[in-house]
Amino acid sequence: MSSLIKLSISDALRALKNKEFTVSELVNSHIEQAQKNKHLNFYITETFDKAIKMSKIADQNYSEGKAKKLEGIPIGVKDLFCTKNVKTTAGSKMLSNFVPTYESTISQNLEDSGTIMIGKTNMDEFAMGSSNTTSYFGNVINPWKANDSDNDLVPGGSSGGSAAAVSSFSAMAALGSDTGGSIRQPASFSGLVGIKPTYGRCSRWGMVAFASSLDQAGIFTRNTVDSALMLEAMMGFDEKDSTSMNRSVPELVSACSKSVKTMRVGIPYDLMKIDGVNDEIIKMWERSIEIMKSEGAEIVDVSLPNSKHALAVYYVIAPAEASSNLSRYDGVRYGHRTQKENLNLEEMYIHTRTEGFGDEVKRRIMIGTYVLSSDQMEAYYLKAQKVRRLITNDFKLAFEKSDVILLPSTPSTAFKIGENQDNPLTMYLNDIFTIPASLAGLPCSSVPAAITKNGLPLGMQLIAPAFDEYNLLRASSAIERCSADINFVPRGF
Amino acid sequence: MAYIQGNTGVWEYVIGLEVHAQISSKAKLFSNSSAEFGAEPNTQVSLIDAAMPGMLPVLNQYCVEQAIKTGLGINAKINSISVFDRKNYFYADLPQGYQISQFYIPIVQDGYLFVKTEDKLEKKIRINRIHLEQDAGKSMHDQFPNLTLIDLNRSGVALMEIVTEPDLSSPYEAAEYVKKLRSLLRSIGSCDGNMEQGSLRCDANISVRKKGEDLGTRCEIKNLNSIKNIVKAIEYEALRQVEIIENGGKVDQETRLFDANTGKTRTMRSKENANDYRYFSDPDLLPVFVEDELINRLRSELPELPDAKIARYVKEFGLNQYDAEVIVADEEIAKFFEEASVGATPKIVANWISSELFAKLNKNNMELSDCKITAAMLKKLVLLIETGTISGKIAKSVFEEMFESGHSPEKIVKEKGLVQVSDTNTLEPIIDEIIAANPQSVEDYKNGKDKLFSFFVGQVMKQTSGKASPQMVNDLLKEKLSK
Numbered sequence: 001m002s003s004l005i006k007l008s009i010s011d012a013l014r015a016l017k018n019k020e021f022t023v024s025e026l027v028n029s030h031i032e033q034a035q036k037n038k039h040l041n042f043y044i045t046e047t048f049d050k051a052i053k054m055s056k057i058a059d060q061n062y063s064e065g066k067a068k069k070l071e072g073i074p075i076g077v078k079d080l081f082c083t084k085n086v087k088t089t090a091g092s093k094m095l096s097n098f099v100p101t102y103e104s105t106i107s108q109n110l111e112d113s114g115t116i117m118i119g120k121t122n123m124d125e126f127a128m129g130s131s132n133t134t135s136y137f138g139n140v141i142n143p144w145k146a147n148d149s150d151n152d153l154v155p156g157g158s159s160g161g162s163a164a165a166v167s168s169f170s171a172m173a174a175l176g177s178d179t180g181g182s183i184r185q186p187a188s189f190s191g192l193v194g195i196k197p198t199y200g201r202c203s204r205w206g207m208v209a210f211a212s213s214l215d216q217a218g219i220f221t222r223n224t225v226d227s228a229l230m231l232e233a234m235m236g237f238d239e240k241d242s243t244s245m246n247r248s249v250p251e252l253v254s255a256c257s258k259s260v261k262t263m264r265v266g267i268p269y270d271l272m273k274i275d276g277v278n279d280e281i282i283k284m285w286e287r288s289i290e291i292m293k294s295e296g297a298e299i300v301d302v303s304l305p306n307s308k309h310a311l312a313v314y315y316v317i318a319p320a321e322a323s324s325n326l327s328r329y330d331g332v333r334y335g336h337r338t339q340k341e342n343l344n345l346e347e348m349y350i351h352t353r354t355e356g357f358g359d360e361v362k363r364r365i366m367i368g369t370y371v372l373s374s375d376q377m378e379a380y381y382l383k384a385q386k387v388r389r390l391i392t393n394d395f396k397l398a399f400e401k402s403d404v405i406l407l408p409s410t411p412s413t414a415f416k417i418g419e420n421q422d423n424p425l426t427m428y429l430n431d432i433f434t435i436p437a438s439l440a441g442l443p444c445s446s447v448p449a450a451i452t453k454n455g456l457p458l459g460m461q462l463i464a465p466a467f468d469e470y471n472l473l474r475a476s477s478a479i480e481r482c483s484a485d486i487n488f489v490p491r492g493f
Numbered sequence: 494m495a496y497i498q499g500n501t502g503v504w505e506y507v508i509g510l511e512v513h514a515q516i517s518s519k520a521k522l523f524s525n526s527s528a529e530f531g532a533e534p535n536t537q538v539s540l541i542d543a544a545m546p547g548m549l550p551v552l553n554q555y556c557v558e559q560a561i562k563t564g565l566g567i568n569a570k571i572n573s574i575s576v577f578d579r580k581n582y583f584y585a586d587l588p589q590g591y592q593i594s595q596f597y598i599p600i601v602q603d604g605y606l607f608v609k610t611e612d613k614l615e616k617k618i619r620i621n622r623i624h625l626e627q628d629a630g631k632s633m634h635d636q637f638p639n640l641t642l643i644d645l646n647r648s649g650v651a652l653m654e655i656v657t658e659p660d661l662s663s664p665y666e667a668a669e670y671v672k673k674l675r676s677l678l679r680s681i682g683s684c685d686g687n688m689e690q691g692s693l694r695c696d697a698n699i700s701v702r703k704k705g706e707d708l709g710t711r712c713e714i715k716n717l718n719s720i721k722n723i724v725k726a727i728e729y730e731a732l733r734q735v736e737i738i739e740n741g742g743k744v745d746q747e748t749r750l751f752d753a754n755t756g757k758t759r760t761m762r763s764k765e766n767a768n769d770y771r772y773f774s775d776p777d778l779l780p781v782f783v784e785d786e787l788i789n790r791l792r793s794e795l796p797e798l799p800d801a802k803i804a805r806y807v808k809e810f811g812l813n814q815y816d817a818e819v820i821v822a823d824e825e826i827a828k829f830f831e832e833a834s835v836g837a838t839p840k841i842v843a844n845w846i847s848s849e850l851f852a853k854l855n856k857n858n859m860e861l862s863d864c865k866i867t868a869a870m871l872k873k874l875v876l877l878i879e880t881g882t883i884s885g886k887i888a889k890s891v892f893e894e895m896f897e898s899g900h901s902p903e904k905i906v907k908e909k910g911l912v913q914v915s916d917t918n919t920l921e922p923i924i925d926e927i928i929a930a931n932p933q934s935v936e937d938y939k940n941g942k943d944k945l946f947s948f949f950v951g952q953v954m955k956q957t958s959g960k961a962s963p964q965m966v967n968d969l970l971k972e973k974l975s976k
Contacts, residue, residue: 081547082545082546082547088546090546095546098546100545100546100547101540102540102545104547204547204549205547205548205549206547206548207547208546208547209546209547209777211776212776212777213776239551240549240551241549241551242549242550242551242552242777242778242779243549243776243777243778243779320773321776323581323771324579324581324590324591324771324773326590327581327583327589327590327591328544328546328588328589328590330583330585330590332585332588332643333543333544333588334545345584345585345641346583349583369771372581372771372772372773373769373771374769374771377771377773381773
């Protein structure tokens with residue numbers, strides 16, 4: 001194993017500038033690592049050839065002294081982001097042969113900063129899932145294994161491929177998207193830093209839509225400074241996305257070394273009592289509170305009384321939007337179309353969509369169609385919208401007395417592939433801690449904070465007020481600093 | 494007010510119209526691609542219009558402004574916040590699988606227009622709303638026997654849907670309403686009103702009832718593409734409903750299609766098969782916020798609207814109401830009229846437009862813009878008459894010539910020697926000759942056969958090839974015949 005793959009992005013950039021190694025060496029070592037771990041199935045499409053070509057250009061840029069900010073950093077891109085002339089599947093049979101003619105704003109922003117894409121990462125189909133077991137391209141296997149077992153574990157979802165690519169040292173960072181926890185939950189399951197910025201910070205243009213009012217691009221890295229570097233390059237106003245916010249992008253790297261002294265850290269103690277939360281998680285939470293105290297932060301009790309409804313609200317709103325967003329996959333213009341012949345239009349739709357979508361996607365389209373139907377709209381969708389506003393208001397009140405909120409990312413560690421599979425409801429419970437912040441559109445992170453007795457990583461989640469990514473990173477790095485003695489590297493890596 | 498005569502008595506029409514007016518905008522409602530009519534299929538389709546994965550709509554502010562202007566033109570309330578909703582249904586020419594429209598909170602609400610009824614009464618027609626929405630593409634079923642082809646050029650083009658209350662009580666009123674609305678849209682410039690090209694389309698909601706009774710079950714008739722068809726469809730549909738009820742049946746609430754060839758309507762889909770459109774606000778778009786400042790600016794930019802213009806033509810120019818209305822009905826004609834009236838007598842100009850010009854255009858099935866006669870030419874023609882250079886009768890032949898050749902009236906008059914003969918020295922000998930040649934007629938005239946006067950006039954005109962000044966001929970004849 002090349003030592004280059006263990007480097008952080010900031011160290012690699014420094015070394016590249018100092019000509020300690022070349023971009024080609026850096027990229028090749030990651031390609032080799034990806035090949036070695038192919039069985040983990042984190043890339044749907046490998047773009048190694050293009051990456052090698054680009055690394056030569058990047059080396060030239062370094063030698064000519066015109067290297068861009070992230071020049072030569074090998075990354076994975078979730079297969080939800082449309083990439084020009086590179087197949088973009090969203091993990092679905094429906095788009096299994098879809099090659100966009102355009103590049104998403106976020107992947108373009110990163111390319112413009114000099115990163116080099118080495119693969120499109122596997123994901124739950126259309127980002128619907130918490131285990132990366134709904135992909136048409138097969139399960140992603142978590143590089144992490146429990147101490148007492150060699151069972152394959154899920155990497156979490158839906159950005160499971162991105163998480164596994166980074167935690168297996170096959171990419172230095174990977175783009176993900178988070179609708180209800182699709183970055184934070186896999187980050188927690190993989191010992192990674194995962195950050196979802198404020199809704200509206202990252203353009204959704206060119207990102208295959210799941211639930212438009214929730215979808216937000218984010219990043220996986222192995223430390224907070226790397227996340228800060230990546231986010232600075234990703235975020236920013238895009239006139240092609242009407243929900244993108246016209247606000248200047250803050251400098252974030254310095255936040256990672258700023259003390260949390262005098263920062264007010266809110267703890268939603270009422271959520272500690274939720275059923276089904278693992279003891280070790282409560283312990284990690286308590287330890288993290290102590291860390292914050294010892295770092296000089298002020299601990300305050302905050303209340304998020306409506307968060308107990310968040311899961312229900314989410315599983316009305318997200319499927320509702322998805323049922324509409326996925327209507328465009330009809331076999332008429334692109335994507336999968338049934339091979340059956342002599343069908344009328346409606347039959348063509350039925351066969352195309354029956355063949356093209358997997359079970360979880362169909363389930364959510366049906367739920368979404370139901371909750372929007374004229375008979376049920378009032379009882380479900382409209383009510384959910386109201387409760388969503390209450391949840392948002394809870395956060396507003398909580399942030400009157402706190403600067404950041406600290407709670408776990410997930411109720412459990414990574415589970416076995418196949419577990420939770422027969423009951424979608426237990427699967428949905430995975431998102432219980434991540435969904436409230438998603439519904440409120442707030443910036444949030446998952447930071448590795450513990451390894452269980454069983455040897456699996458766990459993450460703490462931080463939530464900041466809208467557009468306060470600075471304080472989010474500031475608090476996240478405090479947790480990171482105080483967990484520095486824990487080695488968040490999977491067995492054998 | 495018109496009635497339908499049934500076997501059991503008279504029935505009233507209850508009609509509401511939904512007009513889909515394509516906004517005159519270069520770009521589509523949510524994308525930059527051209528909204529021009531008539532391009533090669535699928536040449537004006539952006540990634541957004543084709544609903545490629547990850548594409549997002551961005552609202553065209555110009556279209557919002559046109560809707561506001563139109564709202565001001567119908568005296569309506571402009572909502573300071575309106576919201577775009579998705580209307581979900583599957584169809585091959587609807588790429589997104591939903592149409593972006595404004596269902597719950599439209600941009601314009603509660604307006605009205607006055608239309609003239611058959612009895613020449615002004616009737617207020619309430620307009621419930623104007624909302625913005627995108628058009629679908631076009632399915633072509635007739636190109637291949639087993640294929641349907643899709644043209645997405647129209648996909649995403651901006652429409653205003655203008656919806657009345659059920660205030661229209663006859664096919665005539667419906668036609669008058671559409672004409673009035675069309676002339677308003679044209680004068681504001683928010684829609685070209687071209688029904689043949691489909692930039693103005695109409696759906697009609699129709700029910701019938703006996704006088705004083707509650708509203709009956711309505712049917713919606715889709716896609717009426719001319720005023721003639723609106724009238725025909727309403728007449729047919731109302732009669733159909735009356736017959737059903739009078740035969741003891743019940744009208745089913747349904748959507749029907751008008752067939753212009755047969756003049757009949759037929760079922761398109763029944764209520765049971767109606768789509769559940771699952772309207773919900775589009776999470777890809779922000780609400781539309783309209784500030785008072787914008788409304789005020791747009792109000793100040795509004796041109797003179799048709800009603801005001803008609804009133805001005807009557808009051809300032811002395812036009813009769815009818816001429817004023819027909820001229821104002823077409824924005825281009827009104828412009829033509831005003832231009833031609835600078836320096837000439839407007840009333841005479843109006844006469845020429847409403848009689849000769851319209852007759853010519855209709856006969857040749859032409860638009861004003863295709864016509865060789867310019868406003869400046871018509872003005873000169875009228876001036877030639879007013880100065881007595883040519884007679885009104887000669888002017889008609891000059892007008893013919895202008896229409897055909899596009900030459901100026903002066904040139905025609907000069908080349909053909911049509912200048913009016915209004916000098917006594919020329920006319921007197923001619924008249925004397927005619928009197929001398931027709932002693933019997935002179936005798937009869939003097940004995941009270943007044944009608945013979947026009948015989949003498951005709952003879953003079955014949956001799957002068959119509960160039961004699963009619964007034965002068967009259968005067969001279971009267972003088973000489975009374976001797």
